[in-house]
Amino acid sequence: MSEQNFQDDSVYDKYRWIDELGGWRRTHHNNQLTAANMDESVCLMGWVQFRRDHGGLIFIDLRDREGLTQVVFSPEHNPEAHERAHAIRSEYVVAIKGQVRPRPEGMANSNLVTGEIEIVVDEWKLLNTSETPPFPIEDRIEVGENLRLKYRFLDLRRPSLARNFVLRNKAAQSVRRYLDGLGFLEIETPVLTKSTPEGARDFLVPSRVNPGQFFALPQSPQLFKQMLMVSGMERYFQIVKCFRDEDLRADRQPEFTQIDIEMSFVDEQIVQDMAEGMVRTLFRETLNQELPDPFPRMTFADAMRDYGVDKPDVRFGLKLQNVSDIFKGSGFKVFAQASLVKLLCVPGGGELSRKEIDDYTKFVEIYGSKGLAWIKVKEDGEWQSPIVKFFSEEEKAKLAEIADVQPGDILFFQAGQADIVNAALGNLRLKLGERFGLIEEGTFAPLWITDFPLLEWDEEAKRWVARHHPFTSAQPGQLEELDKNPGEALARAYDLVLNGHEIGGGSIRIHTPEMQQKMFSALGINEQEARAKFGFLMDALKFGAPPHGGIAFGLDRLIMIMTGAKSIRDVIAFPKTQKATCMMTEAPSEVAASQLRELGIRLREKKEE
């Protein structure tokens, strides 16, 4: 296209005509050219990162997905191309043809892969202009997240964010190669499916054809993958979107991606070996990182005992210690009367200021704690503490021994209900690990958590609910417990934890109708109800379901940890805000009355003043 299309110069600045590709072909990405390409004629395309207009020479850093290359417009080399280049601005889209040439002596830029060379422009095309972006397309500036999310298409141009998606793709391809190599079939399962009463809230989709009836978006393809095992597919996987209508967190989005896996004729060991291999291969192929073989293992009970949480970050120590016995019958009633007293000893923690301790006290209150007792061990060995005056000499001696107390340490205590004590101290441990720099960045500590309880008590519903899901089988010999002591029965379930995040969870499933019925009755679901809600599962189990089990990984979380991103939003292209809205598209939104009528849906009248 040429200037003749724009006859009205008052509207179209003659330097601002926009051109078509005109048969130009890009020859390289902007991270590719080095001294090895000297004197080659190349064609680059991309966005203008920086413009440095010296009046004479004009330099442009041209950015594409892969990197930056410096481009030079020289008045001597091509006066016409140089003259037009004055009009170039940030984020303009340009195509340049030119020669690779060395930068003058001492002018190389060691920060760039392409820093030894530059492209001197023979000719160039303006492919598009750009308004000044609402925020700089750079990594070094922290922009408000609301702006970033509204202009997500610009945010994604930032190299640090773009890199996350390059890695995410590599990771997904690595997983596919690995699983395909082991004979897994990638099979798609429905997105419009049946609402499941257990578990998270469902996203519902009204059926126009069946007024008053609703599909649910899957929380996971759990039952479908079990059906595929009954179908004899033997090994299934899927990288699949799942949906849960629950409140968001830094590592939780309402729609997220799972690597969903199921296998027939397996026990825990087979599934775990396969999963470990997948994660090890993934880290090797994408980060060039070797993970331990095999992964360390810990029971749920040990995790709660030593770390207070079921997903411990084992990159650092600071284990909790149970000191209940020391204070049985103590004069310090708060400890004596508590069902559980736990201790967290922090070597070198004596340097904590009073304000920091106050902040930590507020922090543990989040978890229902009534307060945070502490003892500072001074350099002379003296114990400084608001509570130590209530301790007997014997109690102090036992405490010093069990905690291996050293001068300069601080001891934190929690006393009371087990769940509050564990949550408070377990989370305080993480904060202190950070505060004292105990966590080495760039290290990865995978850990299997095993022997989960099968059931847990739902205080709100006043009944037992499945801790994992109601299709998880009990460990051998634990069936009797189900009747006598529901809380004690252990499940054939396992979680994979990485750096304190649950990245995967799975189980060996129930594969006989009798066992499944027993499970349902333990959950207070009678036969009739089970038939209505899970009839197809009960049917399927009757027709030769093989023993099977599997695991599902949270791909987003995994990528978040691998990239070091602080939020899952930084590894999801178009994430939702904490209020579960999309700032870019402004979804969700109201719909036309006619759409509602068609669906047979009437909205509640808006409340008037």
Place this chain on the structure above:
RNA sequence: GGAGCCGUAGUUCAGUUGGUUAGAACGCCGGCCUGUCACGCCGGAGGCCGCGAGUUCGAGUCUCGUCGGCUCCGCCA
């Protein structure tokens, strides 16, 4: 459902005890500039201080409410 932090120029932020005309840096616009690379120099434009009430002679500043973003508790089999 609840708690906390934040909201001032396009962006990132400062703004004292409530007190004249709300500042800085970067960006943007104009001019100059042939080796810069976050180029440099000179000049300029740019503000409903999120929104709404209240207190006050006077509010960016204090109070209440509200909207939005974030973090967390509950929730998330």
